[in-house]
Amino acid sequence: MLGWVRSVRTQKEITFFHVNDGSSLQSLQIVADPHLGSRDITFGSAVEVWGKLVPSPHQKQNVELQANKITLVGSCNPVSFPFKIKDRHSLEYLRQFPHLRCKTNVFSSLLRLRSEATAAINSFFKNNGFIHIHTPIITSNDCEGGGELFQVEVNKNQDNPHFFNVPSFLTVSGQLHLEVMAGAFTQVYTFGPTFRAENSQTRRHLAEFYMVEAELAFTESLEDIMKVMENLFKSATSHILSECPEDVELFHKYLAPEQKVCSWFNILNHVNLIFRLSYTEAIDILQDSTKTFTFKPQWGCDLQTEHEKYLVQHCGNIPVFVINYPYDIKPFYARDNQDGPQHTVSAVDLLVPGIGELCGGSLREERLDLLQSRLKQHGFKDSYQWYEELRQFGSVPHGGFGMGFERYLQCVLGVENIKDVIPFPRFSHSCLL
Numbered sequence: 184m185l186g187w188v189r190s191v192r193t194q195k196e197i198t199f200f201h202v203n204d205g206s207s208l209q210s211l212q213i214v215a216d217p218h219l220g221s222r223d224i225t226f227g228s229a230v231e232v233w234g235k236l237v238p239s240p241h242q243k244q245n246v247e248l249q250a251n252k253i254t255l256v257g258s259c260n261p262v263s264f265p266f267k268i269k270d271r272h273s274l275e276y277l278r279q280f281p282h283l284r285c286k287t288n289v290f291s292s293l294l295r296l297r298s299e300a301t302a303a304i305n306s307f308f309k310n311n312g313f314i315h316i317h318t319p320i321i322t323s324n325d326c327e328g329g330g331e332l333f334q335v336e337v338n339k340n341q342d343n344p345h346f347f348n349v350p351s352f353l354t355v356s357g358q359l360h361l362e363v364m365a366g367a368f369t370q371v372y373t374f375g376p377t378f379r380a381e382n383s384q385t386r387r388h389l390a391e392f393y394m395v396e397a398e399l400a401f402t403e404s405l406e407d408i409m410k411v412m413e414n415l416f417k418s419a420t421s422h423i424l425s426e427c428p429e430d431v432e433l434f435h436k437y438l439a440p441e442q443k444v445c446s447w448f449n450i451l452n453h454v455n456l457i458f459r460l461s462y463t464e465a466i467d468i469l470q471d472s473t474k475t476f477t478f479k480p481q482w483g484c485d486l487q488t489e490h491e492k493y494l495v496q497h498c499g500n501i502p503v504f505v506i507n508y509p510y511d512i513k514p515f516y517a518r519d520n521q522d523g524p525q526h527t528v529s530a531v532d533l534l535v536p537g538i539g540e541l542c543g544g545s546l547r548e549e550r551l552d553l554l555q556s557r558l559k560q561h562g563f564k565d566s567y568q569w570y571e572e573l574r575q576f577g578s579v580p581h582g583g584f585g586m587g588f589e590r591y592l593q594c595v596l597g598v599e600n601i602k603d604v605i606p607f608p609r610f611s612h613s614c615l616l
């Protein structure tokens with residue numbers, strides 16, 4: 184057995200220790216004679232143990248290893264090691280050690296769950312006929328138009344900091360590239376890192392996060408988009424609950440009840456009943472509420488986290504779709520509903536308990552004249568010629584959405600801070616490691 188020591192109990196004649204190799208939560212109990220050198224074994228050290236597997240008298244494990252040879256591969260100084268065997272360290276404490284926290288049970292469970300959720304999401308799309316597209320990380324467009332871009336520059340050639348012939352940025356969304364591909368493959372998705380230079384220090388924003396994005400051609404209805412969001416959520420969640428029950432259970436035991444931002448089984452039970460509200464209805468609900476909001480809810484303003492959370496509560500603490508947002512607050516690509524006087528676009532956000540916005544999507548404006556005037560309004564006319572051309576060569580009605588993968592994990596596992604569901608969090612003023 185090769186692995187790292189998770190616990191040690193030394194008696195006069197015998198030493199018991201547990202070794203874990205990270206493949207699962209299960210550690211193997213080793214029973215050793217102290218003369219074999221097991222006295223040098225400390226919590227956190229790396230070991231190689233040879234021996235005989237025998238049935239274990241303990242209920243929690245089927246077998247244990249009776250050691251006949253122990254090699255200390257890498258020692259671990261118990262005084263300076265930041266984790267102590269008996270202590271229950273908080274996620275906040277573990278966050279100070281991004282290079283070591285994967286050695287704890289709780290964080291390794293979390294990363295295994297993250298890996299399993301990644302596999303579940305890829306399976307969902309494969310099983311539903313979507314083609315996986317690797318959209319670029321470096322791009323010349325600002326899909327969301329929010330200006331939250333990290334610019335890519337070259338260090339060496341000071342004369343021409345732009346390695347590419349145009350200013351280039353780290354992608355904020357693969358959507359526009361997916362729209363290209365949906366025009367040939369009908370159903371496509373991407374799942375990769377996205378970057379936002381947001382100067383916000385909240386428990387649901389990162390500067391680098393993973394986004395799952397899907398795009399569907401030949402759709403004229405937001406319902407089709409919502410159906411995929413809903414099925415994706417359900418399928419990935421039931422997969423991790425059934426494939427990783429031990430990791431899920433450890434996680435839920437570890438978190439104090441007040442830390443659990445929502446409960447996954449509650450969400451799963453209700454996911455068939457996702458509530459639908461129009462943005463206008465949502466504003467009415469907020470304005471009728473007796474709650475005092477920091478930002479006063481007003482038609483035409485974007486919903487703030489506090490509003491999103493209130494709406495979720497108001498609907499019985501279950502996920503809620505909010506549709507048809509004001510024209511003026513959504514990006515240029517959102518399809519105009521041509522209604523009025525409260526002018527809206529076919530956009531949808533999925534709001535979930537404890538988090539607020541989990542997914543954002545829309546139908547895309549496929550009508551060239553409307554798209555052109557919208558691009559002009561935003562001052563983007565020339566840079567999106569290729570995007571306009573998509574509307575000229577076999578264009579079809581289409582739409583899609585993006586789901587923040589870390590927010591999904593937060594929601595399903597009940598983790599309060601987004602920095603605790605990603606191996607190496609990047610956020611404003613912090614890029615440890």
Ligand code: 4AD
Pocket residue numbers: 326327355356357358379381387388389390392394396397540541542543544545583584585586587588589590
């Ligand atoms: O709502 P957003 O900005 O939508 C888009 O980027 C669309 N172009 C997606 C599409 O239609 N293909 O982002 C989508 C989701 C949000 O709902 C949120 O869950 C997550 O990405 N997200 C973030 N997650 C962590 N940190 C941030 N700074 C995030 N910004 C967005």
Ligand code: MG
Pocket residue numbers: 540542543
């Ligand atoms: Mg959004």
